[in-house]
Amino acid sequence: SQQGEEDPQALSIQEGENATMNCSYKTSINNLQWYRQNSGRGLVHLILIRSNEREKHSGRLRVTLDTSKKSSSLLITASRAADTASYFCATSTGNQFYFGTGTSLTVIP
Amino acid sequence: DAGVIQSPRHEVTEMGQEVTLRCKPISGHNSLFWYRQTMMRGLELLIYFNNNVPIDDSGMPEDRFSAKMPNASFSTLKIQPSEPRDSAVYFCASRHRRLNEKLFFGSGTQLSVL
Numbered sequence: 001s002q003q004g005e006e007d008p009q010a011l012s013i014q015e016g017e018n019a020t021m022n023c024s025y026k027t028s029i030n031n032l033q034w035y036r037q038n039s040g041r042g043l044v045h046l047i048l049i050r051s052n053e054r055e056k057h058s059g060r061l062r063v064t065l066d067t068s069k070k071s072s073s074l075l076i077t078a079s080r081a082a083d084t085a086s087y088f089c090a091t092s093t094g095n096q097f098y099f100g101t102g103t104s105l106t107v108i109p
Numbered sequence: 110d111a112g113v114i115q116s117p118r119h120e121v122t123e124m125g126q127e128v129t130l131r132c133k134p135i136s137g138h139n140s141l142f143w144y145r146q147t148m149m150r151g152l153e154l155l156i157y158f159n160n161n162v163p164i165d166d167s168g169m170p171e172d173r174f175s176a177k178m179p180n181a182s183f184s185t186l187k188i189q190p191s192e193p194r195d196s197a198v199y200f201c202a203s204r205h206r207r208l209n210e211k212l213f214f215g216s217g218t219q220l221s222v223l
Contacts, residue, residue, distance in 0.1 A: 033211060042113070042200055042214030043152075088152065090212075095164065097142065097212055099152035 004032075004089045004100030012106040019076040021103040023089030024069075030092050032065055034074050037086045037102070046074075046087075081109045111135075115201050115215035123223050127189040130218045133182055134203030142212065143176055143186050144200040152200075158184065159206065191222045 004025040013019050023032070031050045035043040049056045049065045049072065056063045062075040076083055086102045114133040122128055134141050142157040156166040161178045169176070173192070178184040188195055198219050202212040 031210060035212075035214075042216050043202075043212070044214070045211040048210060092210065095140070095159065095206075096154065096157065098154060099144075101151045 004091055004098065006087070006089060006100045006103040008103060009101070010104045010106075012108065013079055015079060015081055015107055015109050017079055019079050019083070019105055019107070021074050021087055021105070023072045023074070023100055025072075025089070025091045025098075025100075026070065027091075027093070029067075030094055032063075032072050033090045033092065033097075034061075034063060034072075035088045035090060035099070037088065039085075043088060043099075076105075079105075079107045081107050083107045113201055113203050113213050113215035115199075115218050117218060118216065119219045119221075121221045121223065122191055124192055125190045126222075127187065128191045128195075128220060128222075130186040130199050130201075130220070132184045132186070132201030132215060134184070134201070135213055136182065138203035138205045138209075138213070139181065140204050140206050141178060141184050142202040142204075143184070144202065146198045146200060146217070147196075155186070188220075191220075193222045196220055196222050 004023045007022045033048045034046045037043045047058045049063045060077045065072045084107050086104045088102045089100045090097045116131045139160050143155040145153045155168045156176045158178045176186045198217045200217045202214045
């Protein structure tokens with residue numbers, strides 16, 4: 001399976017703290033994407049990093065990619081209660097997208 | 110843009126009944142994906158279409174599952190007969206293959222088979 005795995009499965013932090021979640025995958029990829037899912041809703045795309053990139057920023061999000069270790073991390077800085085959601089990494093080999101198991105993030109006000 | 114539209118939002122049915130889930134992708138998108146989400150298995154890719162043609166249905170769990178895309182603006186996922194283990198949230202997602210590498214998801218259909 002090309003499915004990624006996120007770590008940790010669940011994370012609880014105080015508002016204002018940083019949240020880091022990791023993703024490991026198994027095969028070569030074209031790009032890796034992070035998505036967010038609020039309870040009872042569909043997934044929403046957050047950020048994409050290509051296989052030839054090592055780091056990317058978007059607002060309070062920072063993503064890193066290490067293709068040699070087949071791993072990625074998502075950092076959310078200065079977390080807010082509204083960041084409470086599940087976060088998924090998705091690997092793409094072109095036409096297909098495979099999602100990890102997700103990290104459930106709770107930000108306590 | 111209305112986004113990806115799925116219907117119904119919730120479906121409760123009895124074992125053995127036929128279930129049809131519907132999806133309207135974003136206008137102009139030429140790839141469509143069906144996913145199933147459960148606590149145990151996470152998000153599973155069931156099938157995807159490019160230009161209305163099924164490309165990979167290897168994720169479809171059994172012959173009881175079938176999917177069609179008769180035109181660029183409509184797709185269905187059918188389960189016949191349904192079983193309790195089919196209970197899950199089913200998501201449809203679309204993208205423009207050339208212009209956009211990200212997926213746009215619908216709000217999902219929560220299916221409960223009793």
